Amino acid sequence: xxxxxxxxxxxxxxxxxxxxxxxxxxxxxxxxxxxxxxxxxxxxxxxxxxxxxxxxxxxxxxxxxxxxxxxxxxxxxxxxxxxxxxxxxxxxxxxxxxxxxxxxxxxxxxxxxxxxxxxxxxxxxxxxxxxxxxxxxxxxxxxxxxxxxxxxxxxxxxxxxxxxxxxxxxxxxxxxxxxxxxxxxxxxxxxxxxxxxxxxxxxxxxxxxxxxxxxxxxxxxxxxxxxxxxxxxxxxxxxxxxxxxxxxxxxxxxxxxxxxxxxxxxxxxxxxxxxxxxxxxxxxxxxxxxxxxxxxxxxxxxxxxxxxxxxxxxxxxxxxxxxxxxxxxxxxxxxxxxxxxxxxxxxxxxxxxxxxxxxxxxxxxxxxxxxxxxxxxxxxxxxxxxxxxxxxxxxxxxxxxxxxxxxxxxxxxxxxxxxxxxxxxxxxxxxxxxxxxxxxxxxxxxxxxxxxxxxxxxxxxxxxxxxxxxxxxxxxxxxxxxxxxxxxxxxxxxxxxxxxxxxxxxxxxxxxxxxxxxxxxxxxxxxxxxxxxxxxxxxxxxxxxxxxxxxxxxxxxxxxxxxxxxxxxxxxxxxxxxxxxxxxxxxxxxxxxxxxxxxxxxxxxxxxxxxxxx
Amino acid sequence: xxxxxxxxxxxxxxxxxxxxxxxxxxxxxxxxxxxxxxxxxxxxxxxxxxxxxxxxxxxxxxxxxxxxxxxxxxxxxxxxxxxxxxxxxxxxxxxxxxxxxxxxxxxxxxxxxxxxxxxxxxxxxxxxxxxxxxxxxxxxxxxxxxxxxxxxxxxxxxxxxxxxxxxxxxxxxxxxxxxxxxxxxxxxxxxxxxxxxxxxxxxxxxxxxxxxxxxxxxxxxxxxxxxxxxxxxxxxxxxxxxxxxxx
Numbered sequence: 001x002x003x004x005x006x007x008x009x010x011x012x013x014x015x016x017x018x019x020x021x022x023x024x025x026x027x028x029x030x031x032x033x034x035x036x037x038x039x040x041x042x043x044x045x046x047x048x049x050x051x052x053x054x055x056x057x058x059x060x061x062x063x064x065x066x067x068x069x070x071x072x073x074x075x076x077x078x079x080x081x082x083x084x085x086x087x088x089x090x091x092x093x094x095x096x097x098x099x100x101x102x103x104x105x106x107x108x109x110x111x112x113x114x115x116x117x118x119x120x121x122x123x124x125x126x127x128x129x130x131x132x133x134x135x136x137x138x139x140x141x142x143x144x145x146x147x148x149x150x151x152x153x154x155x156x157x158x159x160x161x162x163x164x165x166x167x168x169x170x171x172x173x174x175x176x177x178x179x180x181x182x183x184x185x186x187x188x189x190x191x192x193x194x195x196x197x198x199x200x201x202x203x204x205x206x207x208x209x210x211x212x213x214x215x216x217x218x219x220x221x222x223x224x225x226x227x228x229x230x231x232x233x234x235x236x237x238x239x240x241x242x243x244x245x246x247x248x249x250x251x252x253x254x255x256x257x258x259x260x261x262x263x264x265x266x267x268x269x270x271x272x273x274x275x276x277x278x279x280x281x282x283x284x285x286x287x288x289x290x291x292x293x294x295x296x297x298x299x300x301x302x303x304x305x306x307x308x309x310x311x312x313x314x315x316x317x318x319x320x321x322x323x324x325x326x327x328x329x330x331x332x333x334x335x336x337x338x339x340x341x342x343x344x345x346x347x348x349x350x351x352x353x354x355x356x357x358x359x360x361x362x363x364x365x366x367x368x369x370x371x372x373x374x375x376x377x378x379x380x381x382x383x384x385x386x387x388x389x390x391x392x393x394x395x396x397x398x399x400x401x402x403x404x405x406x407x408x409x410x411x412x413x414x415x416x417x418x419x420x421x422x423x424x425x426x427x428x429x430x431x432x433x434x435x436x437x438x439x440x441x442x443x444x445x446x447x448x449x450x451x452x453x454x455x456x457x458x459x460x461x462x463x464x465x466x467x468x469x470x471x472x473x474x475x476x477x478x479x480x481x482x483x484x485x486x487x488x489x490x491x492x493x494x495x496x497x498x499x500x501x502x503x504x505x506x507x508x509x510x511x512x513x514x515x516x517x518x519x520x521x522x523x524x525x526x527x528x529x530x531x532x533x534x535x536x537x538x539x540x541x542x543x544x545x546x547x548x549x550x551x552x553x554x555x556x557x558x559x560x561x562x563x564x565x566x567x568x569x570x571x572x573x574x575x576x577x578x579x580x581x582x583x584x585x586x587x588x589x590x591x592x593x594x595x596x597x598x599x600x601x602x603x604x605x606x607x608x609x610x611x612x613x614x
Numbered sequence: 615x616x617x618x619x620x621x622x623x624x625x626x627x628x629x630x631x632x633x634x635x636x637x638x639x640x641x642x643x644x645x646x647x648x649x650x651x652x653x654x655x656x657x658x659x660x661x662x663x664x665x666x667x668x669x670x671x672x673x674x675x676x677x678x679x680x681x682x683x684x685x686x687x688x689x690x691x692x693x694x695x696x697x698x699x700x701x702x703x704x705x706x707x708x709x710x711x712x713x714x715x716x717x718x719x720x721x722x723x724x725x726x727x728x729x730x731x732x733x734x735x736x737x738x739x740x741x742x743x744x745x746x747x748x749x750x751x752x753x754x755x756x757x758x759x760x761x762x763x764x765x766x767x768x769x770x771x772x773x774x775x776x777x778x779x780x781x782x783x784x785x786x787x788x789x790x791x792x793x794x795x796x797x798x799x800x801x802x803x804x805x806x807x808x809x810x811x812x813x814x815x816x817x818x819x820x821x822x823x824x825x826x827x828x829x830x831x832x833x834x835x836x837x838x839x840x841x842x843x844x845x846x847x848x849x850x851x852x853x854x855x856x857x858x859x860x861x
Contacts, residue, residue, distance in 0.1 A: 040765050041676040098746040101734020103754060103761050110748035142761060149733035212671040248673045345673060348692060465659025509663030512627040515714045518663035
């Protein structure tokens with residue numbers, strides 16, 4: 001196997017990976033970015049609506065308000081100190097992105113333009129605030145492009161279309177990763193002082209998802225298989241507005257611009273579920289409302305979808321009812337200018353013109369709140385006490401800091417990846433400066449190479465495509481927006497059977513080396529199966545409802561027993577693993593503690609876990 | 615509806631399949647609103663796992679799945695069956711070496727992109743208040759269209775000038791340069807214009823116009839190239855795009 005040696009190996013070239021690459025390079029490290037996709041194909045590029053930062057360009061705003069919204073949005077499972085770092089660092093990170101040339105839209109004062117987004121408020125929930133900095137409805141695209149361009153400028157080393165398939169652990173530290181060069185099928189060792197996972201989420205566990213086909217959770221699955229825990233895996237966000245049946249995302253920015261959700265009787269039903277924030281309540285709340293409306297027989301044509309209406313006459317009618325200023329009223333041109341990609345998606349895929357007709361939407365599997373546990377410097381931690389694993393880093397969706405708690409606020413994914421990608425990049429460079437190369441074991445890469453040979457040579461009857469479809473269906477039915485003991489047991493049973501078939505009865509058609517996408521997809525399915533399994537297993541243990549985790553048999557949040565992060569470990573053979581889930585990692589409640597210490601009366605405390613009302 | 619796919623295939627490792635050949639696949643029960651990408655997946659997942667292609671986001675944003683579909687460059691995830699009919703022919707994009715089936719070598723394409731300094735340059739001191747640089751929305755709109763580029767290569771591989779001469783930087787690289795040349799915050803416009811006035815720069819464009827309809831992001835590629843040509847002729851990037859006409 002060819003061996004490459006770089007101080008910092010970054011796995012994944014989305015926003016978190018590129019941010020980390022830039023800052024590790026600036027910190028003097030020799031960096032290699034190893035990615036299964038060309039960097040600009042990464043899923044960061046599909047983020048639409050904006051990146052939250054309390055710039056206060058249009059409304060009065062402060063990082064502490066953003067912190068509060070993040071903690072409340074996360075249903076108090078958010079680590080409060082981490083949320084504070086997120087909100088404070090967001091301001092300078094967004095300014096830095098502008099300095100790198102990111103073409104944000106502008107206000108009449110020539111500053112970065114901002115829009116409203118779900119759950120983002122001023123003065124601790126008083127009213128919605130314009131905080132999401134945006135570049136039309138392709139903010140993620142512009143972030144990804146800008147970071148890639150800056151990496152070209154800074155001559156970062158890229159290994160494009162190299163898929164990382166294993167990590168090398170020596171004496172409890174990470175010595176590098178193993179990757180397959182897709183173009184040749186050859187295995188390569190990337191020997192690094194620091195290995196930085198920025199490999200994205202795993203929405204492809206579910207059948208209706210906004211996620212790219214490539215979002216198969218490779219990094220998280222690799223970590224799990226190598227003995228690292230995953231944190232808060234039971235929390236997976238369903239975004240309320242995916243295009244009906246296809247799952248393609250319709251940004252919350254549509255509702256930020258005034259769009260409303262309407263049921264089959266023409267009612268703006270979110271007024272009942274969230275009287276204050278209405279359509280811009282947090283995503284878990286809106287997704288559940290859509291399911292409940294559907295159960296009550298009020299979905300459009302009884303098919304489980306709602307109408308998302310952003311037609312100017314509708315928006316302006318509600319604006320008038322709310323007593324909004326006439327200058328806020330919108331016309332066709334506003335929509336064309338602010339939401340061009342959304343219009344394009346609807347016109348292309350549905351033949352629906354949102355300027356003239358409402359869009360059919362349903363909840364779509366969107367974002368993993370959980371992942372590889374890290375501290376605020378993106379260092380991977382491996383237990384409830386926060387013990388750092390030397391050389392291991394993670395940021396972005398694949399990591400769990402945790403700033404999103406039980407439910408992520410809109411725009412905070414982009415904030416997360418720039419803030420913690422940046423912090424982690426600096427930290428990894430610092431680590432590389434002060435540490436020696438861990439020696440590579442003589443058999444590095446042998447186990448994973450054998451696993452690929454097993455998949456390639458399987459002579460069973462099960463095609464990966466069939467198994468994947470079955471997994472996605474059971475996850476949608478049994479481990480989706482609403483869960484019960486019975487559905488979760490069903491899910492776990494189904495997944496066990498699928499795993500059995502994956503390891504004992506697999507068959508792929510393509511036996512070649514060059515660009516064997518059949519082989520890679522099969523291996524990715526194995527990653528998805530592991531992640532689906534730990535999702536169901538932590539979900540069945542958590543006997544409460546919190547954020548995106550809604551148990552119909554335990555409807556209330558239960559802080560007394562469950563205000564804690566979960567950590568799940570996998571042990572034993574990959575083909576027949578045992579799981580060990582703990583719910584003893586404390587949630588950081590330091591901002592609340594500060595309030596208590598300062599003698600703030602209970603009813604005035606902002607960070608005390610209370611029932612969420614929007 | 616029943617649809618027949620005719621796919622241009624090639625596998626350097628498979629005996630007898632090293633040279634390009636056509637293979638047909640019949641697909642029953644196709645919904646007219648299905649995307650071509652979904653049908654290629656059906657073929658791959660249900661009939662022949664060796665069919666090789668790139669794809670990721672599946673909704674026209676990541677730029678992975680550019681292909682020549684019924685003779686026109688498209689993203690497979692952004693063209694519906696109803697717009698193509700019952701017989702659909704799929705080939706790799708032209709002008710780049712084929713690696714396997716629908717997968718081409720993208721390196722020459724990205725190399726051209728990197729030649730035009732596709733990154734923001736401004737070494738002036740930053741605003742003293744620690745805030746963002748200022749820009750009017752009108753100035754921002756000047757280059758809005760070219761910020762949409764996803765580097766899918768649909769335009770460049772639809773260009774006869776590029777087919778004839780692979781050293782030509784091609785439309786996508788010029789679009790990438792345009793995005794910075796007309797950004798009022800950038801300071802390297804003239805350097806990019808110098809690069810693009812070289813023999814394999816913008817003058818290889820003969821305004822054949824294939825690039826514009828090929829763009830899945832509806833970028834007015836030919837217009838952008840024209841603006842770069844005009845800027846070179848006038849020796850300035852100022853006053854080329856009429857800001858009055860922009861919202």
